[in-house]
Amino acid sequence: MATDQITYSETNYFSKLMLDYLSEKEELKQLYNRFPTLDNFEDQIIDKKSNYDHSIREDLAQVLNDQYSSLETSERTKDNIEKLKSKDAFTIVTGHQLNLFTGPLYFLYKIISTINLTEKLKEKFPEKDFVPVYWMATEDHDFEEINFFNLNGKKFKWNNADVRAGSTAVGGLSTEGLDEVFKLFSAEIGGGDSAEYLKELFKNGYLEHDNLTDATRYIANELFGKYGLVIVAAGDARLKKHFIPYVKNELLEQVSNKKASESAEKLNALGYNVQVNPRDINLFYLTSDLRERIIERDGNYYVHETEISWTKEEILKELYEHPERFSPNVMMRPLYQEVILPNLCYIGGGGEMAYWLELKEFFEAENVTFPVLLLRNSALLQTEKQNAKRERLNISLQELFLKQHELINRKVRKISNIDIDFSPQKEHLVKQFQQMYSLAEKTDESFLGAVKAQEVKQLKGLENLEKRLLKAQKRKLKDEVERIASLQNELFPNRSLQERQTNFSEFYTEYGEELIDMLKENLDPLDANFKILTFGK
Known part of the structure; x- marks a missing residue:
């Protein structure tokens, strides 16, 4: 697998708040505790260990063992649950909704970021233990946000017959109705070993479990159990009492x-x-x-x-x-998580980081250690064929992330055999009107308005001519324009980041278990750059 990267700012998809956080802007430092560097975790460990109720650990381990009792659990996960009883064991947490069949790709990136950070911390602090945790949002109630996933440009939606959908927590909802989604999904992905695995994963997850919490736990455990991931459903009274x-x-x-x-x-x-x-x-x-x-x-x-x-x-x-x-709710859940878990760091997307940055003073008032906040990994997955097409079209990685009309206009201007940029003419026109402004001021100031109106009119005329010429060149270069648009549409479905739209199964059918292994190998949670990963097919 080949890897490239660009900065988050070059993607044009991340908020000013996140970009400023990543650049450690001084004004934001009052809103968080420690920036995510390996060295900063040393003090975070000391703070959390001294400010955590270690009596919770036994209840936590017992609840987890109960929740895993009906699952085939990896030795690494069993070992991690047992380790949580120790005062020298700490968690790294990501949270996510119970999206149907994991939802968009970034679900994988969140969990892989979490697993990889625990491994980095173990290397840095070998005398401690670090457990990757997926905190399931079992108590969310926005069913419409989670009841679908996108595959091959199609939307697979679960029309749940449970009358409680949307009015109570999604975790307890019946999996009734997912047999219909399963039929459509099975027909879409076809045959082959990887496709058959995905069918079994969906079937065993949703058709063999009665509620959404158990189904989601099963699927996440199947995908990530071998890495020792621990999955928490925190609605248990034994945890809530704390x-x-x-x-x-x-x-x-x-x-x-x-x-x-x-x-x-x-x-x-x-x-x-x-x-x-x-x-x-x-x-x-x-x-x-x-x-x-x-x-x-x-x-x-x-x-x-x-x-x-x-x-x-x-x-x-x-x-x-x-x-x-x-x-x-969303403001209190982070506090609950940090009270219950011996946690050092929360890993989330830009929206999650934004609301966590509102909470430090609340944590201080409640005397709960505020965790390190880490933006999850982000990536664009492409094939060697797509990358070769990009290179033939002479599109840089940075240009690939432009809005489509901006990208096409830029490339048409670059490959056209005539100059479509009227900037020099506009500058010349502005200079000419400066002379007329000076003349008007010396003779009759009431003439200034007429001069201004004429300047605006003529500049507008040049802009219209430029647009007409550009449009004509697009028609002339139709094949080139279509190839550019086609490539970008493949990599940015619905004109959005791939990771926010496409389900992992679209890639798993092609690459199988190797997909997750390759992502794990190439995503570094402490490397604050957007990755472009090129697969060999």
Whole structure:
């Protein structure tokens, strides 16, 4: 496999906030604890070890063993679960929704980044242990975000018959209806060893498990178990009980709203868009049929759009008796994760990093160690044939990431046998009008408006001529333009990054198990560049 890279800024797909974070812009340092370098993990280990409730470890290991009891579990994963009981074992975590059949490609990149970082840390600190963890977003309830995947330009969508879909946590939803998706998926990928493996993976995951949590755990374990990945579903009451003091603070003091709002104001003042705006209370009430936010009004508590209500004393009694019914939202979930796990680093995408940067003051108020934040690896996968086509078209890697109309216009200008750039003529025109402005100021200032109008008109005329000439050249160079557009459409489906659109199965059918091995070998979580990986077929 050949590897190339460009900077994240050259892709034009990453926010100013992420680019500034990666460049360690001074103004942002107040919003995070430590930047992700190997050396910085030494102090992170010390902080987490001294500020973590190690009594949680036994409950964590017991819950994990229960959750894995029906799975064929690798020795590395079993060993990692056992290691979590030790005070010298730490986690590296990524979180992800329960997307159908893993969703877009970046699911793989997140988990591979997590696994690879644990291996780097083990080399750096051999006396410690580091466990890669996938935190399943079992308590999310946005079913429409996860009920499909894209393969070969087609959308495979799960029309779930479960009446609770969209109204309660997705983790408990029945896998009913996925047999229809399986039939369509099987027909699409055809035959061959890799295709047959994917069919079995889908079938055993979704048709042999009753709910989405168990199905997703099975699939992630099959793909990454050999690397020791540990998969956590954190809704268990044995884990939630350790979060009771923080939920109590949220109900009574509304800590997250106060602190996250302060950080959001700082981000706004620095010119960044705020990813998530906190609510007064950042908790949901969760049952098998309901996940709805908790609100406080005049000292009493209510579940939004229901008849459920409590006094302060009643809701605290409910919390202590049923902690599993209190579900953290996007602002509280990171705190729950860091309370439960002996975690050093969270690995996520740009959107996730953006809301984590709102949370440091909240963590400090709750006396919980803020993790290192690491942007997951990103990559573009291409074949040698596609790369050769790019080179024949004389498109640089950086140009490949341009918007399609910009790319085509640039290449048409470059390969055309006439000059389509009227910039010199425009500059000459502007200079001529400067002389007319001077003349108008000396004679009649009321003439300035007429001069300006004429300048705008003539510049507009030159721009229109330039566009017409460019359009004519595109027609003349139609074959070249179509080849450029075709290549970019292959590599950027729906005019977006491949990793945000395409399902891993599109590549797995071609490369099999080697796909994940090659990604693992070529993605370095601490290398802050966008990778272009070229496969040999």
